[in-house]
Amino acid sequence: MxxxxxxxxxxxxxxxxxxxxxxxxxxxxxxxxTESLALSHALGRTTAAAVIAPAAVPGFRASIMDGYAIAGSDPPPVGCSWRLVGASAAGAPYGPVLRTGEAVRILTGAVVPEGSDRVLPQELVAVDGDRLDLLKPGGPNPWIRQPTEEAAAGQELVPAGQRLGVADLGRLASCGVQQLQVTxxxxxxxxxxxxxxxxxxxxxxxxxxxxxxxxxxxxxxxxxxxxxxxxxxxxxxxxxxxxxxxxxxxxxxxxxxxxxxxxxxxxxxxxxxxxxxxxxxxxxxxxxxxxxxxxxxxxxxxxxxxxxxxxxxxxxxxxxxxxxxxxxGAEVQRLPRLKVRLEAALRRGAGRPELARARLVVAADGGLWARVEGSQASSRIGSLQGADLLLEIPAELGALEAGTELWAQLLRLPVL
CATH class of the missing domain: 3.40.980.10 (MoaB/Mog-like domain)
Known part of the structure; x- marks a missing residue:
């Protein structure tokens, strides 16, 4: 052509x-x-298809804290007592169904036995041999993590076209995903x-x-x-x-x-x-x-x-x-934008919109300011060193006074 x-x-x-x-x-x-990648090599890659949870997570009712699982579900009054009949630890659940008046020692992350719908934090109770007594009100929170708290079986964990971040990989690992399709x-x-x-x-x-x-x-x-x-x-x-x-x-x-x-x-x-x-x-x-x-x-x-x-x-x-x-095949993401004020006057000629390089300065009161240092010549790579911002200066603006408010693009990548 x-x-x-x-x-x-x-x-x-x-x-x-x-x-x-x-x-x-x-x-x-x-x-x-597309290609198939192990989860450990997928950071920053883009999903070619939605990633689906293969099973419920955690998949069982788990205790949120160290304490005692008691039979029943209603908040008990101070002074109630139970007989300790066993223990439930992470990876070593208590098997039998709890009956009225029974309780088990339970640790964080352990399976809550059948027959129990409430865990009492250990600081609320006293233990004497196999006797458990409630000394302080337990409150309405049952302190139990539900089987589908993280995900239900078949639930979409990550949509297609999403760039995988640190949190995405952590969640996929917790849901048993080891391999996935990426673009x-x-x-x-x-x-x-x-x-x-x-x-x-x-x-x-x-x-x-x-x-x-x-x-x-x-x-x-x-x-x-x-x-x-x-x-x-x-x-x-x-x-x-x-x-x-x-x-x-x-x-x-x-x-x-x-x-x-x-x-x-x-x-x-x-x-x-x-x-x-x-x-x-x-x-x-x-x-x-x-x-x-x-x-x-x-x-x-x-x-x-x-x-x-x-x-x-x-x-x-x-x-x-x-x-x-x-x-x-990823969702197109652009640099995030925020409003800042010029720390010092900036000389320029009107005529073309400009993306000026600047440092982000956070004042004691939380105000956001932009510091422009040295020449803005397009040949000077030094103007990129330490730059946090690209100041969006409209074409019609000439010399800018200190305190002028401008939109700026943030030159910082997300962590998670």
Whole structure:
């Protein structure tokens, strides 16, 4: 497909971020492949089907605390007595049915005997030989965990399309699940282009820079739960770039490039993608991240990220990450948002919406503040170090005063 009118269907400024995300997600379908994984290897993976409880859990009435299981169900008055006839411990239940006037010593998690619907906490009673006396009111709580408290047999524990967290795995283990079906993660092919790029550790020549986008993007994807399957660093020449695109598209589910998507003399990425597939749009109405392209190479989804490293990280979070979730068959999750106030004035020019990097500061009164430190240049990776927030600054706002309230995206992953 020739690189014609489709390259700028949204005006000179480019496509707004929310529209770009919606367009990309609309054009993607989940990959069909699934695999079976042991529970111990499933953290962060996405369920291919609902996970069903094979049996009730705990499956029996269990004592919530150490105490004494007594016959009957009504709260007894102070002064009542019972005869101790045995004990019930975890894994060693008391077998006979309790009869009127009988009680057994019971430990936390142990089976409550038949004939008993109440456990008395041990601090409420006195024991003298085989005699049990109630010294204090027991209250209405029977202190018994029901057989289906965690799950009933056949109950859905985790729906299809859910990314498995720590709590999910713990619950599945407690319900006897050891193996489950998950979706296959998309294979990502990464193409880094640039004549000036040099591997870190080598001596730089005139005009050369150490290549960092591959490390930055691979590490970011790894933090989000994805791995780069194939990676190439290629000079800005059409033939080696064309070959790299063809090889990556043949072996991967997604092709991602950095750099070379503008309209300069050595920006070959966009015309090559148009030749090998299609460019659906390029340019984002966003700072940083304007030079961004979306389309397909040989039928494989293509993301042309900017060349500057900060813009690489931000556009990957905003557009590539949601797309990978969609391909994996997961519910698309975005970074959580919260309201914060600027700790100090921020100089900027109006014209484009901006995602500025900031630290989250929690004041003594619990107020949330954003601290912007140093240059916000898209080439300065230092602006990402220690960043907790991406401040959402609307296009129409210029210089911002201290105390200005803004929405911010939280750059912290959940624990459970």
């Amino acid at each position: 020739a690189d014609g009118p489709a390259t700028e269907p949204y005006g000179r400024e480019g496509l707004p971020l929310d529209e770009a995300r919606a367009l990309i997600l609309k054009q993607l379908q989940p990959l069909a492949a 296959r993660r998309p294979r990502i092919g990464l193409l880094i282009s640039g004549d000036e790029l040099l591997p870190p550790g080598l001596a730089r020549g005139p005009g050369q820079i150490w290549e960092s986008n591959s490390v930055l993007l691979s590490a970011l994807l790894q933090r989000l739960g994805y791995a780069v399957a194939d990676q190439r660093v290629v000079v800005d020449q059409p033939e080696p770039l064309r070959l790299a695109f063809q090889e990556l598209a043949a072996g991967c589910d997604v092709v991602v490039s950095t750099g070379g998507v503008s309209a300069g003399d050595s920006d070959w990425i966009r015309p090559l993608v148009a030749e090998l597939g299609q460019v659906s749009f390029w340019k984002l109405f966003l700072k940083p991240g304007r030079p961004f392209a979306w389309g397909q190479v040989a039928g494989v989804p293509f993301f042309g990220l900017p060349g500057n490293p900060v813009a690489v990280a931000i556009t990957a979070l905003q557009l590539l990450w949601p797309a990978l979730q969609r391909l994996e």
